[in-house]
Amino acid sequence: MTTPPLTPTTLRCGYLVNPLGVAPDRVAFSWMLEGTGHDRYQRAYQIQVTPAGQPPADSSGPAWDSGPVTSSCSTDIPYAGAVLTAGRQYTWKVRVWDDTGSISAWSDPAAFEVELGRTDGWHASWIGQGRAQERATPPDLPGPVDAVARTLTPAPYLRRAFRVGKPVAFARLYVTALGLYEALLNGRRVGDGFLTPGWTDYTRRILYQTYDVTGLLAEGDNVIAVILAHGWYAGFVGFDAKRAGAHYGAAPELLAQLVITHCDGSRQWVVSDEQWKSSAGAIRHADLLMGERHDLALEPRGWERPGFDDSGWRPAGCRERDGTPLVADPGPPIRVTQEIAPRSIASNGHGQHLVDFGQNLTGWLRIRIDGPAGAHVRIRHGEVLAADGSLYTENLRTARQTDEFTTCGSSEVLEPRFTLHGFRYAEITGYPGEPGPGDLTASVVHSDIAGAGAFKSSEKWLNRLAENIDWGLRGNFISIPTDCPQRDERLGWLGDAQVFARTACYNRDVAAFFAKWLDDVSDAQLNSGAFADLAPRLDLRNIRGAGAPAWGDAGVIVPWTMWKMYGDIGVLHRHLGGMTAWMDFLERTNPDYLRTRELGNSYNDWLGPGDDDTPPELLATAYWAYDAALMAEIADVTGRADDAAGYRALSSKVRSAFNDAFVGADGQVASGTQTAYVLALHMDLLPDEVRASAADRLVAAIQGADWHLTTGYGAIGHLLPALSSTGHAEIAYRLLEQKSVPSWRYMVEAGATTMWERWDGWTAERGFQSPWMNSFNHYAFGSVGEWLYRFLLGIDQEPGTAGFGQLLLRPHPGGSLIWARGTYRSVRGPISTGWRRSDDRFTFRVELPPNVSASVRVPSGQAAEVRDNAGHPPASLGSFPGARDVREAVFHVGSGVHEFTGPAMPDSGHPW
Numbered sequence: 001m002t003t004p005p006l007t008p009t010t011l012r013c014g015y016l017v018n019p020l021g022v023a024p025d026r027v028a029f030s031w032m033l034e035g036t037g038h039d040r041y042q043r044a045y046q047i048q049v050t051p052a053g054q055p056p057a058d059s060s061g062p063a064w065d066s067g068p069v070t071s072s073c074s075t076d077i078p079y080a081g082a083v084l085t086a087g088r089q090y091t092w093k094v095r096v097w098d099d100t101g102s103i104s105a106w107s108d109p110a111a112f113e114v115e116l117g118r119t120d121g122w123h124a125s126w127i128g129q130g131r132a133q134e135r136a137t138p139p140d141l142p143g144p145v146d147a148v149a150r151t152l153t154p155a156p157y158l159r160r161a162f163r164v165g166k167p168v169a170f171a172r173l174y175v176t177a178l179g180l181y182e183a184l185l186n187g188r189r190v191g192d193g194f195l196t197p198g199w200t201d202y203t204r205r206i207l208y209q210t211y212d213v214t215g216l217l218a219e220g221d222n223v224i225a226v227i228l229a230h231g232w233y234a235g236f237v238g239f240d241a242k243r244a245g246a247h248y249g250a251a252p253e254l255l256a257q258l259v260i261t262h263c264d265g266s267r268q269w270v271v272s273d274e275q276w277k278s279s280a281g282a283i284r285h286a287d288l289l290m291g292e293r294h295d296l297a298l299e300p301r302g303w304e305r306p307g308f309d310d311s312g313w314r315p316a317g318c319r320e321r322d323g324t325p326l327v328a329d330p331g332p333p334i335r336v337t338q339e340i341a342p343r344s345i346a347s348n349g350h351g352q353h354l355v356d357f358g359q360n361l362t363g364w365l366r367i368r369i370d371g372p373a374g375a376h377v378r379i380r381h382g383e384v385l386a387a388d389g390s391l392y393t394e395n396l397r398t399a400r401q402t403d404e405f406t407t408c409g410s411s412e413v414l415e416p417r418f419t420l421h422g423f424r425y426a427e428i429t430g431y432p433g434e435p436g437p438g439d440l441t442a443s444v445v446h447s448d449i450a451g452a453g454a455f456k457s458s459e460k461w462l463n464r465l466a467e468n469i470d471w472g473l474r475g476n477f478i479s480i481p482t483d484c485p486q487r488d489e490r491l492g493w494l495g496d497a498q499v500f501a502r503t504a505c506y507n508r509d510v511a512a513f514f515a516k517w518l519d520d521v522s523d524a525q526l527n528s529g530a531f532a533d534l535a536p537r538l539d540l541r542n543i544r545g546a547g548a549p550a551w552g553d554a555g556v557i558v559p560w561t562m563w564k565m566y567g568d569i570g571v572l573h574r575h576l577g578g579m580t581a582w583m584d585f586l587e588r589t590n591p592d593y594l595r596t597r598e599l600g601n602s603y604n605d606w607l608g609p610g611d612d613d614t615p616p617e618l619l620a621t622a623y624w625a626y627d628a629a630l631m632a633e634i635a636d637v638t639g640r641a642d643d644a645a646g647y648r649a650l651s652s653k654v655r656s657a658f659n660d661a662f663v664g665a666d667g668q669v670a671s672g673t674q675t676a677y678v679l680a681l682h683m684d685l686l687p688d689e690v691r692a693s694a695a696d697r698l699v700a701a702i703q704g705a706d707w708h709l710t711t712g713y714g715a716i717g718h719l720l721p722a723l724s725s726t727g728h729a730e731i732a733y734r735l736l737e738q739k740s741v742p743s744w745r746y747m748v749e750a751g752a753t754t755m756w757e758r759w760d761g762w763t764a765e766r767g768f769q770s771p772w773m774n775s776f777n778h779y780a781f782g783s784v785g786e787w788l789y790r791f792l793l794g795i796d797q798e799p800g801t802a803g804f805g806q807l808l809l810r811p812h813p814g815g816s817l818i819w820a821r822g823t824y825r826s827v828r829g830p831i832s833t834g835w836r837r838s839d840d841r842f843t844f845r846v847e848l849p850p851n852v853s854a855s856v857r858v859p860s861g862q863a864a865e866v867r868d869n870a871g872h873p874p875a876s877l878g879s880f881p882g883a884r885d886v887r888e889a890v891f892h893v894g895s896g897v898h899e900f901t902g903p904a905m906p907d908s909g910h911p912w
């Protein structure tokens, strides 16, 4: 029987499926392979790219034919053909030669469209309501009313009627806003994205979206209609209420370009210009932090369709574009990804209802009402309930997250769409009658990033933790990785992002998302080379802004993580300049190789129960040495051998300075905090001879804290990996399973459905932590997710490799777990592992996609007796890190399903 050839599937360009806008220098191709049997791999590939799409048809043949290329690479292969034409559509396909020598059929074609020329591709002008801004009535709500009243004005409505005289072959709408936009063509919403165009530093780059609107146009009369909102550009963001409306600009504006190609090849352009009309409608204000207010009686009925009389509307205010680059959105769109029905609805009998959705989430509520016109419905949102059972909102600080609707018909659907609320509970006032469960729906809104991870184990609470980690990501990955979705902050802190980045990759396919954010990081970098603490950067009170240890270092750690997880070398090339400038900045300011100067607004080991006890210079110097080691690896893979040697030399100088300043001959690290040991071990700063004793001291420090962790954002992601890789897997489990505060399990058992900002966000003894900083949806402590996948499930890569081509499958069973199984959908396809232990047996099962090789290391009390499912003995024996009587049976396998069974590890007897 012959083996069928491998088939290329899941074609992506720039990590997106058929993107309608890609920068020409980011056109790079990836695919996965499907096929049956064992040990299947790709020997060679061929890619063909052909101009397509709009007439006149191009008959000049492919723009690029790679010819057969002998390589197993299937990710991030850069386009290398003729110059790509801006705005043009191309199709591409791939075929592969596999291990049997067979050639696959050509894949189904995929497509991409090249972005417009960043400055010369646009013929539109910025338009808005001009000077005649209507002032909203200050909402009757507590808080800084002056600032709110100054900023919150009605959402501009803009429309333009036009005629289409001939049949349409092909039409694209290119659109963006300073602020947020929602576009409609002939009354139908364009696209399914929300909060477009997303957040960037609008003074440096503005993203736009491209839509295929061929099917929305009609021959004859047409109307394009757009609603604008203040968004990040002109609304509240961050915690400096006084500056709302002043971060970038005061009022939102639109830039739109509709390009219609007729069947006869002629083109028609409809662009934003002075021919548009403007007015206002039902949306009296719309703000990301504050919420929305709609007065439905004020909606100009039919304005979004042809035939509406707009003679009473004002001409739009219009200004010419400046040179700010307009860039096709490289990230995934923000969408409604799930709808959740209430778990309970309680009425207080006085026209107020409290709704529990059972899950802390980011999004908004959709309400169906059937009652008299003129009803006034107000919805407040909160993450938790106060002790008396009422909605707790103190931790929102000045963010109101309140929506209000005044109805005008008898049966209406009320829903905001230019705001975001972090909530599990909603308090509804003024609902006419009693809402049923079908009348209230929570829409979950975030960057729509495909799931990559699945985790299940014999411990229910741990499964909930894994879900909470993912919900933390979903609640905060909104155009950028924000810190929290509810209070007056919602900023792109670099420290949080770097400690969580690898966990994020294991949970979801964040390649395109982080590619976009790394451009923001680059835009925010100072001329000195210091990376800012925030990206996009904002000038906020109390924040000095750049260079903070563990924050600025994200500028190296996150690109390196993208390379590691996705094999993305393009991202390294794009950011080499910025990373080099950062390294130069550190060396220039700290000539003695201890990082003691220019620590900016040092946050040290932020929110660790022991954060004040770790010297800030220790954490800073550790991160510097780590950056230097990663830079050496980056220089290697980008082919710069001299730089690699230079960074290795730098890394050893910083390491020596670290050891001289902080490490004793007995392995004692400075203050003896857990963080000090975790960083020294994880970042490989210690001489070999003291590693074991430093690891023992880490364990002693944990014991000294009565088997609790004391690490904060600077070290938390590395705590369990440092323990497991120094032979203390059982201590890692002990921290994982710790039930009392501070611990992960404590949060879960206290009812958390997301990750909390603080270990003690709420305790039975003290109640809530200070409302000034107590978010219940911050992802940083969720960085333990990396350990769940890499160590517990054992889905890892051989050291020094990237992109999951050479796997290291080394499970770390332990604690009270009897079994665990999971999948990571890598760039090469899904990798699944699962283990189960009984009193005397241990079984490990792996399922691997084509085109990978794996070392499987099965822990066992008698490793020589472990067998694979064909009865083969191990290829060799190894040793399980640090464990005295546990050896590893080592097997080498390729694609397919493999199962290994052998005598169990000796029971640790759980000393606790």
Ligand code: BGC
Pocket: 483, 484, 489, 493, 495, 496, 603, 606, 778
């Ligand atoms: C944010 C954190 C952030 C920190 C920096 C906090 O307000 O919520 O996530 O990293 O500030 O100090």
